[in-house]
Amino acid sequence: MTQDSSAPTPRTPFDDLDDYIGLGRLGGLALSGDGRRLVTTVQSLDAERTGYVSALWEVDPAGELPARRLTRSAKGEAAAVFSASGDLLFTSARPDPESSGKDEPKAALWSLPAAGGEARVLATAPGGLGGILAARDADTVSVAASVLPSADGLEADAALRETRDDRKVNAIWHTGYPVRHWDHDLGPDAPRRFVLGTDEVAEGERADLHQLTGPGPQLVEHGAALSPDGATLVTTWAVADPGAARREILVAIDTATGERRTLVDDPDAEIGSPKVSPDGRWVAYVTSTITTPTDPPVVRAGLVALDGSGAPEVLADDWDRWPGSLTWLPSSDGLLVTADDDGRGPVFLLTFDGGPGEGPVTVERVTADDAVLTDVCVAPDASAVYALRSSYAAPAEPVRVDLAAFVASGPAGEREPVPAVVLPSPAAAPELPGSLTEVETVAADGARVRAWLALPAGASPSDPAPLLLWIHGGPLGSWNAWSWRWNPWLMVARGYAVLLPDPALSTGYGQEFVRRGWGAWGDAPFTDLMAITDAAEARDDVDASRTAAMGGSFGGYMANWVAGHTDRFRAIVTHASLWALDGFGPTTDHAYYWGREMTPEMNEAHSPHRFVGDIRTPMLVIHGDKDYRVPIGEGLRLWRELLADSGLPAADDGTTVHRFLYFPDENHWILTPQHAKVWYAGVLAFLAEHVLEVPDGEGDRVLPDVLG
Template sequence: MRTTPFDSLDDYIALPRTESIAVSPGGSRVVLGVATLKKDGTGYDRALWEVAADDSDAPARRLTRSVKGESSAVYTADGDLLFLSARPDGDGADDDPAQLWLLPGAGGEARPVTRLAGGVSAIEAVAEASDVVIISAPLLPAAASIEDDARLRADRKKHKVSAILHESYPVRYWDHDLGPDQPHLFALHLSDLAEQVGVERADEDAADDVPAPYPASLPRPIDLTPHPGTVSGAHGVAVTPDGGTVIAALPAREGRDERARLVSIDVATGAHTIVRDEPGVDNEAPVIAHGFGTIAWVRAVKSTPAGPADQELWVSALDGTDARRVAAGWDRWPTAAAFASDDASLLVTADQDGRGPVFRVPLDGGAVQQLTDDDFTYSGLAVDRFSGEVVALRTNWMLPPHPVRLSNDGVTVLSSPVPLPDVPATMTEVSTVVEDGARVRGWLLLPEGATDAAPAPLLLWIHGGPLNSWNAWSWRWNPQLLVARGFAVLLPDPALSTGYGLEFIARGWNSWGAKPYTDLMAITDEVVARGDIDETRTAAMGGSFGGYMANWVAGHTDRFRAIVTHASLWALDQFAGTTDHSGYWQRIFTREAMLENSPHRFVGDIHTPLLVVHGDRDYRVPIGEGLRLWSELNEHFASEEGTSPHRFLYFPDENHWVLKPQHAVVWYQTVFAFLDQHVLDKEWARPDRIG
């Protein structure tokens, strides 16, 4: 049999990865963000590469090459390239946070645009016809200015103070503590970036408690949100082409929860005007037309236990007047939107039937048109206002993200410095009709050589979310690695999955253990009935919600020979109060359903060996879930000698996912060994790097 990069974990993690895309004014050039494995194999270096926007064979050109790497590239109106990097600028320290940098389009070295003590968090928006850039950056709440922020940070560092005083909820997010600083939006005028000969001399006579002045050669950031009053950032930011007005989806408190409201900010005066604010409703992800007279956004009523709310596309004038919903009969949830070059429609990506097509949504009330009709998911849509050029990243389970151009003639694959890897699988769509008449579908990845005479063992891999779809390549959850080891992998979309309409989501709402579980079992029944699948050798695996469902499966059937449960919810009442977003989780469940659908109630019914995996820096599903699961498994199943058929793989410094390359290798090695033992009847082989 042929070999592929997926036969070796070391080869797999060394595959280069395309992470982002941007298009130049005029549409002739495309910049890709590319990640490559560090020499020591413990992380990824990131650089920017330029390729042609047509289908020519022009070679890719590397634009950046710093040790710290570069990300988040976006073009200015003049064709210069902005990006974020923690590379030293000559005056900073090696551990300084990322700043905004500019690479001149006419040639020359990259230069820093900011020197903020807390760094720059993101490039939020760039004006299409002016020099204005909007960034987000953190300031300490007591800071009276950016200089004062630098002084306060230096004082905390000098006295080694790490304490954070919270005055509102939440206190942490995903894998990091929130605070003590708060996110601000700043405007910069790039024309204020001055060329300087020599360096700015420090005032040697200045007192230690007097903040140093912000460098005069850099554009002074204009604070557009001087009193954010929250540790949460904006839910989307857009700026008019002339750079005069920012439309931001800013958080507003609702008890311990919050809603997103649209706010218009005058860049010159800093004045705020509410554009759209509705209690119990999120208005977010704004985009502004190229002619700047129209805005579009996503409106979502907050869901309750009664059912999921729709994700609606709305448009209005810049001041919020003439607000109306578009595509009202289109039952799909937008994942991103951008105005077409003529402003007459929106280009929208959305999950649909196990794919993620690009759609055209007319603003005049016309029917939604699907522009791509293939087995791919699209992301990173970038539209050039002058040429109408549309570029994006495209992916499915057979191909990782790669750059493409969309036109009336179809989809053209662009040149790239990242070669597409050879994969071991074939991809087949499978489906079944369940008891209530719903169609449940998924992707089945099959290894070479799987036949009726030599059927393959099956791994049921359950997606997270749960508002999600198995429709795009994942470097973290990659079934090709299992296929290379002879497994067939089933990637189903059960109830609660996106891309099938609101009713399909509602089938599993407030009842995670009901339709989602029976859907999974039904499509597994469909697949194991195939001659090329060995129904006697099956396993199940999932992470996050998929881990929840793996736990639920373990307590409700013994059909699988092994189950891997990663970052899993175990006791829902405990989880709902300890996750980083308690308001949401307690809002979507009734107390009765939370208990009824909690996997921990069925620990005594587990007959299948479990591999439990959890990271200590997981704040979305806190480590307490994994610890309680492991404790209760041992309470019920450990022998007098303390041995157990179950295993617990613990990562002290990983989050909800396992992202460090060396740890990803250990994760897969342990999963392979566990499946080999219980599904393939091999001896247990403890991975070497576990110790």
């Protein structure tokens, strides 16, 4: 993907942080059962510019009409799903017209009639509702609601919550592990599944939610699907494993009786993302093997009969890519699969040569775009695929892919991918302040390493751009899709070239590429990063004398490792980073994952803190106090040891070239709009001082503009 223009680049939203945070952001896609309506969600700034509020917009599947807004409230709407009758279901905490208004409203289940008219509330729960699932052929809907453990129903849950509030009690009594997840505490309530019939809810009434599952943590972060007839709920189900660990199995629950039976229970794998076939006979799912210190995960698609007959099977075991999402074809004879692939994320077609459960399968790439496609929906006649497409050239936008033309272009295995067509979007793609190209090199062990490179418009041999190496998190991931949290174009607008590499451990390059860095984070991932940086610096439009490195999460770990192993960069920014692996492992929110992946010896060999004395590069440390994935102790210890023990310590009077940007109320990600401005302003000021050589202290004087 190379975009270039010799014309001067006009002013873009990336030139001003206020303009940037005000850009609309798309997420999610829902297609009606008849294929005539397509709905997405758009986030935009609230009136105070301190938060984002979401609204539902309709997109024309034919691409002829402009997008139109469907909902509008201060609380916003999300999680759009079409019912069998064509009504649009969604969740919102907007005030219920029928309520007394005594309490702050929780997210309720709303319905916007297909025939037109005002939206109405279908169901409520004391702790709020979410996780909407709608049967394709029946007016059956399932929702999730978090309920306190001793409550036998929603009425009892309401009374218990009121008692806790009145007594100012927020303590949580745990009987198992984990107790936290990413950015929030688990408990005291936990999700339960409920079911309702939308045809039974009269105007002005509320649905009687029928409880399908009881108390316990088995549905925390679960994935679920309804059979087309609404008779069966298929869901992941957490079970305990030795060593305070857990894994996900797959169960089927009768929506009339609540009877539960196990479909897939593999002691060596985690199960996720179930999808029931349109004919109601099969369940496709994603299976990921449980890791060990010597074996990375193997991620594959799986298939099992919904009635429980026959053993589960792995699909396309010889396909060297990891499926991310699965979508059935309307005929139930194939699946649309998304997967990371060489810095992209195409849609693939998996077809059963002899029907589901019969014989081998064929996998073909459907989409030709240099982009990632998500939220895949397929037309009821299989003529088209609808999805959200994003890349580092554009944020998410709705697209249509001509699936019928692809299938008709030749026999299976010989068809050429087709490009997607952009549909009129509720949020137009912003102008970019530069161009996007690719860089690649060969590592010392012969592996190919590639990256995206975002270049400012004015970069040339006569005016080369300073270089920022951005290291992705994960580590099992890829720089392949637009990011609002780590957006390179804000840096490009200030004249930087931004390198976005996929080193060892990155996805989309095959199992062996992941294995190269497994259990040895400081080895191949580091040498890959240095090799691809060398390749970028060899360009005549890049200034190799002015460089910096940045990373967050695993990328922050790598930034710390880089700091202790080379002084080639003028500055390093480390966000939400792992510093001392022996302390990180037991305190992260899901410590059993870490215990599976790293032995104590691996921790010791690859812990960045051991090399603090070799750090001679100014560092900006960023951390949020509510980060449970990489606890704040990592940032605090890093900060203290930088000042006391690094090769660039604080002076005797306490002054230092290092900086610490701390967010008391943010987590692993910096999400609120004004804090995002602080994050970018702080990073840009720090880099300007060390890379662009503005006067000493100039960076610190920039921050009062955003900090007050």
